[in-house]
Structure formats: structure tokens, C-alpha cells
Amino acid sequence: MAAPVMAIVGTPNVGKSTLFNRIIGQRMAIVENRPGITRDRIFASTEWRSRSFRVIDTGGLEVGQVDEITLRIRSQIELAIDEAQVIVFVVDGLNGVTSADEEIANLLRRSGKPVIVAVNKLDNVERGSLAYEFFGLGFEQTLGVSAEHALGIGDLLDAVFDFFPDESTDQEAIDEDAIKVAVIGRPNVGKSSLINALLGEDRVLVSDQAGTTRDAIDTSLTLDDAKFVLIDTAGMRKRGKVYEATEKYSVLRALRAIERSDVAVLIIDASSGIIEQDKRVVGYALDAGKAIIIAVNKWDAVEKNGKTAQEFEKMIRSHFPFLAWAPIVFISAKTGQRVRKVLEIAAEAAENHAQRIATSTINTIVQEAVAMVPPPTDKGKRLKILYATQVAVKPPTFAVFVNKADMMHFSYQRYLENKLRESFGFLGTPMRILIRERNSHERR
Template identity: 50%
Template sequence: MAAKPIVAIVGRPNVGKSTFFNRLLGERAAIVQDEPGTTRDRLYGEVSWRGRTFTIVDTGGLETSVDSSSDEPDPIRRMVREQAEQAIREADLIVFMIDVKTGPTPSDYEIADLLRRTNKPTILAVNKADSPQREYEAVEFYSLGMGDPIPVSAYHGMGITPLLDRVVELLPPEEEEEEEETGPVVRIAIVGRPNVGKSRLLNAILGQERAIVSDVPGTTRDPVDTEIQWGDQRIVLIDTAGIRRRGKVESGIEQYSVFRTLRAIGRSDVVLLLIDAQEGLTAQDEHIAGYVLEEYKGLVLVVNKWDLVEKDENTANEYVAHLRERMPFVDWAPVRFISAKYSQGIPGLVETALKIARERERRITTAALNRLLRDAVAAHQPPSKPGKWLKFYYVTQADVKPPTFVFFVNDPKQVQFGYKRYLENRIREAYGFEGTPIRMYFRSRQET
């Protein structure tokens, strides 16, 4: 199960990186969903172009030694640089953005030297080339030794098509799914903030008197995966212990060191999101859960270090209620309390993940779904515009992993978010699907 390639936009401050990033997500290339009720981080987005889908990530301005006025760099600037360098290390391809108005600067030369040492494919994007004269001036940047400069104007949307064509050309080849000759594999990713116990959980799972089969190489910049046999089920554990704390650079989730989390989620079937029982839920935890939802992966909310919490008979229920209140967009995700340190709750956690993997492959017959739809509509009529009633014709399950349902109606635009949630809840009440997102499409009968 391959992760999407990652493209990082880097360059010194104020060259237009964020404008370019926003331009891509505002163009028809953007496939990022905008579902209400989801905690989202806008530092990355998914772009589809000419049949390839990749993750685009914005970074902070990369300040160099020539930008510093003292021998002691500002700690915030140093953190921004470290994060940008992390982005460069983790990316599959780099868009090096520069400003045509300034011409090549000493900082541009220093960044070019840094990028050359990575041996990563790099595209030189000369921004703010919004006139024929400035497009001509882009040739000056051949002196950076980074190949052919591509003149663009992120603000006006000029030059975006040839740049994206070049991105797709340089992306790594698409990975093909390996044939599972010895049975299906469930891939479980362990994710979360630093110091919540990810590595300890990995070790606790491996220590449950289960035979380790092998170490399985992941993608080139991922940690080594661990394959185990759990009863009669093969499992690949994807660890993300390398994620670093973001410090005080920006609010929200770690900005650029989140790459490994994105990769792990993309390659997984089920995600174990660890939450520190003592620290409680953080905005970063909510963002990671949002990533899981966007990728339509299975999810378990794992409250670790439960042994350190003073509790009575109501503590667990109150904790679950708090998580549901803060993250209603993943209210289908089970909550499990564990102590990785003392290996408490580990077998049950693994069994929960395997159950979710099975739920993601569940299929419901069209006849059963249409009985459910008929009863749901009869019990609660959908909101409709005056004079034009919203009619549901039928529903069918189109796919699994995730479970995907297609509803045929007379006017898809009339289906409101609240009614979608109502239908999803009716499906879950009847058929379970615990721990997995459900994808729902609403089409007119004329659509194919």
C-alpha cells in the first residue's frame, strides 16, 4: 500500500511559496475535500495532475548564514530552518522557488548548494515572472546550476501547467501492490506526538510472545517496518518514532516533520493514534485524526499511560466523553486504554485493530441497503427546496477499504451535510463499520 509522493516547496522568505501553494489548492488540480466538522491543517494538500496524485507541502522561509546579522542566530529562525531542512530530507521532490525581481541572491546560491547535496530531483521555479520582460530575465538563474528555470507567476496563475507537468515527470514511479502469496497482510501504523509511548507500544506488541517474522523495508525514507504473525494473521507494524516536537515555531500540528506521519497513514490499513493520558488531547492529536479521516483509514484512539491516572468507576467514561466532544468527526473510532510500559491492554488493542481491518472489507447487499434507505427516508424526510422535493432512488455499495456507498437521487446538490450524517449513522447502526470512515457519494440517475 503505497504512500503518496511528497513535494516540498522551499526557498528564502517572501518569494511567494505560500501563494504558489494556495494557487495549487485553488486550481482545478486540487482534490482536497472540505468536510465540515473536520480539524484540518492547511500546511499541506493533495494535488492530482495528469493521473498522478501527490502531497504538496508549504515550508517557512529558509534563512541562510548570509541572512544572519550576528553569530548567534535567532532561536525561532533556527527552528524554522531546521524544519525546512527536515522537509527537504523527507520529500521525494523539491520545488525551489526564487524571486525574479531580486535576481540571484547570495542566499539563493547557498540554498542551491544545500539542495544539490541532497541529490533530490529539484525544479527551479522563478516566481513573479508576470510579464514577457520578467520571463526573459529568468534565464539569469541558470547561474544557480539547478537546471532549466521555469518562469511562473503564482499570484496570476501563469506558468503553473508546465511546472506541474515537470513535477509529474520527476515523481518517483508509482509503486505496485505486491501479490500476497501467503495470505493478506494488515498494516497498522503507530502515530502520535513525541513522548507518548510509540516505541514502547511497538515493543509491547512484539513482546506478547508472538514470533517476529521479518523486518520489511518501507519506502526509502520510512523507518523499517516490522512484520509479525498474530495468530493466523500477518501484520506489518509501521513505526513513526522519528517525529520531532515542533517547538514554538507555529501553532497546530508539527509543520514539516509530519512527513513520516503522512507516509505511515498513507501506507496503513489501521492507525493507532496514541494520546498521553496525563497530558490529555491536544490540537496536534486532533490534526493527526483529521489526516486519518482524509485518507479514509481505520482508526483507534489509544489512551496510553493509563496506569498513571488516578481513577474511579467513572473516569474512563468521562475520558471517552471528552474525546467525543473534542473530535466528533471521528466518533466512530473506538477508544482503548493501555499502559505500553506494563503491557496492559495490548492484546485487546491488536484484536481491535484487526477487527477494524475486517470491518473495512465488509460488503452489504444492494437489497439490504435499499431496505435501510427506504426505512430511513420514511422515518426522517430529507430537507428539500420548496416546490422541488429531494428524492432518493436507490443505493449500492461500490467499494471496500473504505466502505463506499453511492446514493442515486434527483438532485445531489440538495443533500445537506446533516442528512448525510443521518444516513451514515443509520448504516452504522445496522451494519457496524466500527473504526472505519465511510465514503458516501450522491449522484443523479443520469450520471455514470
């Protein structure tokens, strides 16, 4: 089930990003530096009253401007409005109602979506009365808040929660026993062609024109008694093109498709190699904790020698060092070459993604790993691994309890992960390791 979406809109400098960070509980930079992954960050997942939802932070809308940047920001806001179940319209309580606020209010009314006005910067009781002026914008739900000081945020989220759709009536609910496979990648790499090859019929529109598929499409399939739901996502374009009128909603819809999946199949075009956008696309699936397969399509069009596949795989690994556990399969959606293999691997990856290991077995492996390579020391003190246990699946998540969390070096944590993978496989699935001190206070 896709999580509901809340969008934050408003003019510049009213505190939208501060509110965004307050709601998600962390300070999130616009661009996240992480080895091998570079992508923009305008959204995050969080929860309220045990309900997960996605928050979109939009750029400040400069009313009256017609330059390229402003037009792109406006398109971004339209994207957010289109996808959101509820919109939080942030205004500056100290400045009063501006002409820009009134223009945005008109835009929001035309959307027909529920709107909550968050009158920000009301940092004390004396300023509370400043919120009354904003009822003149015409929205019944108008609340005073201070994003900086966390005042009124709970009331705001309660109001947002009331507009979320009932989980029991979600139309996107599908067969829980089926393996949900999202086919992802940049435009024109053959996503729809792969699904058609698997189905044996042209059920999904295929075109040589990049970006033909606009929405995520679900198709059911049974293979060797295993049930699958194939989700064909709209091709994700480079940032500069993502807000073109015919496809400006594609990225967010693809993200929601990834969210509903168990396994994401990244399609790479063998004829054009790997570009930065491929890293961006798979980064979304990795952040969501999904099992991942890399499928190199159009392999039939590549001139080969005895080492072509080996060299191509080496190149992929160098571009995706964070996906060393992801299987690679070379396919041709056009000829049907090895397309069945994609689902066979997806079934294995989905099983590993949901795999749960007994605590006693985990501790046996961890203690053997510690005996082979002792934990690091610092100023005469040694890190002690007390015990480990699995705390979640999808993806497999392990808590390792230690005497001093600050002494756990990332290289030793990676060593423990590798030992767990050697013992239990976990092909195709990411793994998360949480380091906890003896007092169960999570430090990392």
C-alpha cells in the first residue's frame, strides 16, 4: 500500500523547510553526499499516530516572476499538489497576509484538495492572535504554529492525519502473497518491453519515444506456481527535464511504485552504458530498503567476445559499489533472452528480503567472526560485542549490542555484515545493522 502524501507549499522564507525538518525529525540537506549516489532530496517518509506518510517540501513560489527557475518551482509545486492527499500552506504570521499568499490560495482552491493553513513564527502566546487574519484566505483549517520551537506541530499533524484515506479502503491493495516487482530505470531502457516479454503479449504500451509510460501500471503473472505483480514505472528523467508538462508527475509516481514493491529491478541499457541517472534511480529503491536486481537490457545489440559480460559486470560493480550484493542478469527484452531469469532471481531475492534468522544462530556466527578478527581498540579499551539479534525483515535488520557504540568503526561493522552474508546468503537484499549500547540506547 502506498503511503499517503502531504505537501508543504508557500512563498520563500516562511519556514517551509524548517517545518519539513521538524515533521520528519531530522535536518535533511537538499543534496545528500553518499558514495556512488547523487540525487536531489525534496521528500521524506515519517509517521504520525502509527501511520506512515510521505512529506514533500517544495521551493518557495515567487509570484509574478517568469524566469526559468521560478517556472520550474511552480511546476514542482503543481506536482506536489497533484500527488498529495492534503496540502499544508505555510504563511508568515509576522508579515500578515500578502498578495503572494492570496495568489497561492487561489491556486490551491482550484486544485480541489484539502488545505490546512499553517501560520508560522507564532513563537509565544502574545503572537497567537496574529493567526486570525489568515482566516481571510478562505480555508477553514487555519492553525498557528512555530516550526522553529515545535509549537502546535502535534495539532497540525492531527489535522493532516484526518485527511488521509482509510487504510482499509485503499484501492492499491493487492494480493499479499504475490511478489511485487517494480521495474525501474531511466526512460527508453526497455522497462515496458521487459514486462511484455514476460507476459507474452503487448499489454503495456511500448514506443521508441522516451517517456511513453506516464503512470505506474500493475500486471499480475504466475510463473512456476509463484505469483508476481509487475509494476511498470514511468521512466525517471534527469532533473532538468522532470517537470515537463507531459511527465512532471512521473518521478513521484515511480517512487510510490517502489514503495509498494518487494523487489526493484533496475534496467540498464547495454548500448549506452551507465550514467549518473541510473545511480539516482536505484538510490530511491536502496533508501526504501527494497531488494534489488540489476538487469542489463539490449544485450543482443552488443558486440561480444569471451570477456564482454565479465568486463561489463566489473564496470557495473565499480559504478555501484554499494550494491555488491545485487545480482546482475544480462537480458534482451526484444528476443526474450533470459527474461524469465529475472523473475526467478526476483523470487529468491524476495525470500531473502523476508528471511528471519534465529537469535542463537546469529550469535554463533557473530562470535565466530569476533574470534577470527577481534574488535578494534581505542586507548587501551576494546570494543566488546555482547550479543546480536534480528529485529526486522524487509530488509533484514540486526541489532548488535556492544559496550561502547562510539568504538564501532564502519569497517568492522561491514566485516560483520559480510560474515552474516557469507553464512545466510541474503542475495539481492540490503541489510541494516544497528549498533546499540548495553543500555539499549541506540547510538548509530
